[in-house]
Amino acid sequence: MIKRTLATELKAAVGYTPAVALLGPRQVGKTTLALEIGRQINALYLDLESEQNRAKLAQPELYLADHQDKLVIIDEVHRAPGLFPVLRGLIDRARRAGRTTGQYLLLGSASPDLLKQSGESLAGRISYLELAPFSVLETPNLPTDELWLRGGFPDSLLAANAARSLRWRQDFIRTYLERDIPQFGPRIAAETLRRFWGMLAHHQGGLLNIAQFARNLGVDAKTAAAYLDLLADLYLVRRLPAWHANLGKRLVKSPKVYVRDSGLVHALLAIPEKETLLAHPVVGQSWECMVMENLLIAAAGKAQGYFYRTSGGAEIDLLLAWPDNSLWAVEIKRSLNPKVERGFHAACEDLAPARKFVVYPGQERYRMAHDIQAISLLELATQVAEG
Known part of the structure; x- marks a missing residue:
């Protein structure tokens, strides 16, 4: 076990x-x-x-x-x-x-x-x-890509094969929509909520625009916001807040929103295996959100998570704020040869984080610049958990 x-x-x-x-x-x-x-x-x-x-x-x-x-x-x-x-x-x-x-x-x-x-x-x-789904810290002997593809729900991650894993996640979604969610909130048509959940998966890691979701669903903004609140209350969706401080910059204030379990994202988008995922437009955002979720699980009770973005293009994918007011800046890349973009450097100039990391799919830890390190998800999650 x-x-x-x-x-x-x-x-x-x-x-x-x-x-x-x-x-x-x-x-x-x-x-x-x-x-x-x-x-x-x-x-x-x-x-x-x-x-x-x-x-x-x-x-x-x-x-x-x-x-x-x-x-x-x-x-x-x-x-x-x-x-x-x-x-x-x-x-x-x-x-x-x-x-x-x-x-x-x-x-x-x-x-x-x-x-x-x-x-x-x-x-x-x-x-x-x-209690969150299995994280990379709990499954260090499994390939990270397996956790990414199947997600962290035990019956999905540990299924005998990819087909059974996908079938479990599809059944999980159906059961939630038809039986479980009606216990927790007002009656919502299962198909309407299924469409909304699917929209969130397509929009994985994007800025929250509740008015756009409402228009696409054919409901008012208050109703769409209630749907989002319900899925967040059930720990199925996360709203990652934007970092805001008086820096003299025009900061993005809308939160990012994403389906917390990457396996559910792939089931909602009918992505059966890794080859299909790698060719899908959601691949980059799916990887980014899986990394963010694992790091936020590791940071629970220790550090608060944010993202940082300005209208001028400065951006940090994940900002961990520690109780001593220090910041860790995390850039996330789905590449074995990651490059740090100008926006990350600009954001670091604004915030002066104590540590700077680039999470990538490789295993080797190395210095990309004098103060930026490329690191695997497992190693950074371990470091975050240790505080």
Whole structure:
């Protein structure tokens, strides 16, 4: 089994916080990770998609009070938002009795209702952790291009062959549209949302223009923005903010937007294998966004991610802002012989980053200039994770 880098942090959080919410898209491995943690301690697992387990919680306060000596893992917790006030009461009762360590591990597919309910009812009692699909740090023995083509969802990445991987991703998209998304928001026609998701894949890594998306869908801008919010809340899409500071420059302020998992991008665009991908117009942006996503996963909790662009053409693909106010500038190239363009140099003159990197598909690390290094994704992700 592939070890998840979040496992240590999750186990620690369970040790010091009364409730921990492990969030992320479906099929990303939340249940597997939670059960692994549960096997190491005295844990009880409840899946709210099971009628039998839902029946156990018909009187939740009575049932859970009988198991306060255990870590209770509640899967698909968004199906029972009424649980949160009950959990608050049980946690407070346990605190008065002197217990402050983990009592509840809540798993959810990042429902906005889950965040709202838990935020209102469990403030000061809950920690949030996000489990992303497999990253390059968790799969160092697999070719990076395999992770790029198939994406990081376990069943897709580890499928027996490319055809099965693609079929899994196609089924995943269909299930999300027809069954899962209707649980989280207002009724949206599956075909309309499928078209919107596909537009985002075609627009991978582009600047957000919600008015253009709305026109293409035949809806108003408010509706298109709500679709985007929903996909972002479900951790399927990321909005990468633009860096803004008083530099005396005309800065681009719109965020970049992209589908977070590259395998889903390729499924949405009907790209079955690497040869087709390499000939597809999305290839450069797909690679760029896959690299950015992996670096942002590695930087989670350590550095904030941005991009930088001015109207004059200065640009940095990914800017990592560290707590000490230092900046790392990252240029991303899908070439074994990468070249740094004038816009990157101009942007670095504006921002004076402490470190400058060019991520490329090769393995050798070398100096491109006195202060710019070409580096592989795995090596830079490792460096970012170490801070």
